[in-house]
Amino acid sequence: MTTTTKDGFVYLIVNDKCKEIFASGIFELYTLYADESESLIESEEHLSNVIADGCEIGIEIGFLTDITNN
Numbered sequence: 001m002t003t004t005t006k007d008g009f010v011y012l013i014v015n016d017k018c019k020e021i022f023a024s025g026i027f028e029l030y031t032l033y034a035d036e037s038e039s040l041i042e043s044e045e046h047l048s049n050v051i052a053d054g055c056e057i058g059i060e061i062g063f064l065t066d067i068t069n070n
Contacts, residue, residue, distance in 0.1 A: 001013045002061065003032060003056065003058065004064060005036045006036060007063075008063050008064040008065055009060075009061075009062070009063055009064070010061040010062060010063070010064055010067065011030065011032055011038075011056075011058030011059060011060060011061060012058055012059045012061055013032075013056050013057070013058050014029070014057055014058060014059055015051075015056060015057050018047065018051070018057045019047070021059070022041065022044065022047050027059045028040060028041075028059070028060070029041040029047065029057055029058070029059065030057070030058050030059070030060065031046075031050045031055050031056075031057060032055065032056040032057065032058050033055065038058075041057070
């Protein structure tokens with residue numbers, strides 16, 4: 001599943017695999033808030049808090065215009 005902000009930025013939602021992705025270190029994970037702001041998840045404790053709060057967790061994909069023009 002993806003989510004797109006009003007300015008056309010796309011995130012891949014990865015709540016179901018976020019612990020594995022964080023542990024691998026391959027991608028940066030972001031907490032995605034209802035107001036379309038985000039914050040980088042920088043620690044396992046932060047990730048646990050985000051999961052407990054029920055927020056969406058995503059990986060940056062990029063701007064929709066960049067994705068569709070390539």
